[in-house]
Amino acid sequence: MKLIVGLGNPGLIYAGSRHNIGFTVVKSIARLLKVALKKDGSVSALVGKTNYGQNNLVLALPQTFMNLSGIAVKALLKKFKLSAQDFLVVCDDLDLELGRVKIRPHGSSGGQRGVVSIIEQLGTQNFSRLRVGIGRPKNSEDTVRYVLAGFLRKEKTVVEEIREDAVDCCLSWVENGISRTMDSFNTRSRNE
Numbered sequence: 001m002k003l004i005v006g007l008g009n010p011g012l013i014y015a016g017s018r019h020n021i022g023f024t025v026v027k028s029i030a031r032l033l034k035v036a037l038k039k040d041g042s043v044s045a046l047v048g049k050t051n052y053g054q055n056n057l058v059l060a061l062p063q064t065f066m067n068l069s070g071i072a073v074k075a076l077l078k079k080f081k082l083s084a085q086d087f088l089v090v091c092d093d094l095d096l097e098l099g100r101v102k103i104r105p106h107g108s109s110g111g112q113r114g115v116v117s118i119i120e121q122l123g124t125q126n127f128s129r130l131r132v133g134i135g136r137p138k139n140s141e142d143t144v145r146y147v148l149a150g151f152l153r154k155e156k157t158v159v160e161e162i163r164e165d166a167v168d169c170c171l172s173w174v175e176n177g178i179s180r181t182m183d184s185f186n187t188r189s190r191n192e
Helices: 018-032 066-079 113-122 143-148 153-176 178-185
Strands: 002-006 038-040 045-052 055-062 087-093 101-104 128-133
Touching (some): 002 018, 002 153, 018 055, 018 153, 045 066, 055 066, 055 153, 066 113, 087 153, 153 178
Antiparallel strands (some): 101 128
8 A cells, every 4th residue: 555645734725835736736646546535534634545556545635734744644654554665745845946846765854844744753754755846936035925825827837747747756656666756757857
């Protein structure tokens, strides 16, 4: 069994924001695979289960706020009896240019608060993460305001393409594992 968790903030006010790209990607996987995401209070998340290839797959969107994502992830791993190696987190990344995705088998949080929470709750950095580039704000724009804002109209095409790449990357991770997926996806850029 594999678990893919998209990070974001619950509530309509945050829908479509840069910070919620993890939610967007996992919702797209759910639509593609025709999986209903239903509220599961025991894990503080929206959860859906399906099969993909030879694997049972769980999709989840924590309903805690971003900074507390680790609480939901820890509960999900316990409920489904999974190790950290069976789990992929999808999150936004300020330090990755818009149009890039990068998947890694482990590493630091890179300052992403949801990943910080997961590392703290699990006591390990050894879990896969798919970082979806949202780029940094131009000039002196406030970083918090930037990540909580929606994408600009001129960015929409790139955002749609990167969303598709991120979905393909997640499904490759489920079917092919981390090494082959890294080889296939980490060199792509939509801005080249």
